[in-house]
Amino acid sequence: MKKKDLLKADLLKTKVEHVSLDTFNPVPLIEAMDKMAFQARNTARAAQIYEMMLKEKDCAVILCLAGSLVSAGLKKVIVQLLENDMVDAIVSTGANIVDQDFFEGLGFRHWQGTPFVDDNVLRELHIDRIYDTFIDEDELRACDDTCKKIADSLDPRPYSSREFIREMGSWLARKGKNKESIVLRAFEKDVPIFCPAFSDCSAGFGLVEHQYRNGLVGKPTMSLDSAKDFLELTRIKMDVKETGLFMIGGGVPKNFAQDIVVAADILGVDVGMHKYAVQITVADERDGALSGSTLKEASSWGKVSTTFEQMVYGEATVFFPLIAGYAYHKKAQKGRKPRRFAQMLELSPAARG
Numbered sequence: 001m002k003k004k005d006l007l008k009a010d011l012l013k014t015k016v017e018h019v020s021l022d023t024f025n026p027v028p029l030i031e032a033m034d035k036m037a038f039q040a041r042n043t044a045r046a047a048q049i050y051e052m053m054l055k056e057k058d059c060a061v062i063l064c065l066a067g068s069l070v071s072a073g074l075k076k077v078i079v080q081l082l083e084n085d086m087v088d089a090i091v092s093t094g095a096n097i098v099d100q101d102f103f104e105g106l107g108f109r110h111w112q113g114t115p116f117v118d119d120n121v122l123r124e125l126h127i128d129r130i131y132d133t134f135i136d137e138d139e140l141r142a143c144d145d146t147c148k149k150i151a152d153s154l155d156p157r158p159y160s161s162r163e164f165i166r167e168m169g170s171w172l173a174r175k176g177k178n179k180e181s182i183v184l185r186a187f188e189k190d191v192p193i194f195c196p197a198f199s200d201c202s203a204g205f206g207l208v209e210h211q212y213r214n215g216l217v218g219k220p221t222m223s224l225d226s227a228k229d230f231l232e233l234t235r236i237k238m239d240v241k242e243t244g245l246f247m248i249g250g251g252v253p254k255n256f257a258q259d260i261v262v263a264a265d266i267l268g269v270d271v272g273m274h275k276y277a278v279q280i281t282v283a284d285e286r287d288g289a290l291s292g293s294t295l296k297e298a299s300s301w302g303k304v305s306t307t308f309e310q311m312v313y314g315e316a317t318v319f320f321p322l323i324a325g326y327a328y329h330k331k332a333q334k335g336r337k338p339r340r341f342a343q344m345l346e347l348s349p350a351a352r353g
């Protein structure tokens with residue numbers, strides 16, 4: 001082995017392991033935090049609100065994902081929420097779904113690294129860094145390439161990101177190497193996943209190549225239809241009585257999921273605001289930006305009801321397993337039926353366009 005390869009192998013040797021909700025029971029801790037103050041009490045209230053949205057019979061839960069959650073070891077928590085019918089639709093950044101989850105589904109891993117490293121050396125070794133996590137850039141290229149192959153295999157027409165991600169799930173079902181995957185489990189459970197800014201991730205590189213290379217030889221190409229995404233997610237809101245948002249981080253998924261109330265209103269359907277909303281974020285509201293804007297503020301826009309909302313100011317690797325684990329161990333999912341919104345969207349002529 002060359003010296004460079006040895007150094008790379010040495011840096012990529014400790015896997016990021018995904019925490020499992022089965023390995024701890026946070027109920028006593030959350031109950032104690034409920035009697036405390038500051039973010040402890042906010043976390044307890046958020047956990048109770050998540051439990052309430054799961055227990056309400058006619059309430060669909062939309063999970064929103066931003067930041068780098070899957071690479072950080074939170075994949076299994078999301079897979080467990082899917083397996084236990086504790087989430088009915090997902091709105092995410094492409095990074096979580098493609099670069100991180102689909103990437104692991106193809107058999108690749110994330111590695112424990114360190115921020116105290118010479119990034120020029122990492123560049124030479126084709127190692128990408130997310131804070132204290134390392135990724136093999138050559139493997140990410142294989143992920144981009146798989147997205148191109150999927151795009152090449154499709155009829156050349158506009159697709160919602162949800163439709164494309166379903167194709168990725170089908171790919172993993174046939175050829176995946178790691179079956180513990182959000183994309184795969186959502187495919188099996190008919191839970192739709194939307195990535196409103198889908199090209200802004202590994203899939204984008206594959207789609208750019210698909211359009212460029214096929215375009216050079218005059219072949220028609222597939223494309224993404226972001227309005228179709230918005231219509232499909234809005235149809236979910238119009239299909240159920242109540243909705244609850246469980247938002248991890250901020251960014252595009254937070255706004256996109258909140259906006260479906262307004263979209264339904266514009267379509268002349270009175271759906272009511274999101275009844276429940278919880279957000280875990282490290283952003284605060286001082287800059288006026290979306291990621292830290294409070295859920296009370298969202299109420300002024302007619303998107304979120306103020307009765308059952310809770311901001312939690314904390315980092316998701318700590319707070320997400322606590323809140324999800326509380327509802328899971330309180331068995332809030334008991335008796336909850338899978339809604340299989342993906343089937344509804346596949347059948348809908350309006351969503352098919």
Ligand SMILES: NC(=O)c1ccc[n+]([C@@H]2O[C@H](COP(=O)([O-])OP(=O)(O)OC[C@H]3O[C@@H](n4cnc5c(N)ncnc54)[C@H](O)[C@@H]3O)[C@@H](O)[C@H]2O)c1
Nearest residue numbers: 066067068093094095200249250251281282283291315316
């Ligand atoms: N994160 C990556 O490594 C990565 C890789 C490729 C592409 N992208 C793309 O970049 C775009 C922007 O991504 P984004 O919206 O995730 O941006 P982002 O990472 O800036 O996250 C948005 C906000 O969410 C909150 N947040 C993020 N991580 C958190 C955490 N661990 N705990 C608590 N709060 C947290 C913060 O307030 C942050 O400002 C997306 O289109 C994504 O696909 C990201």
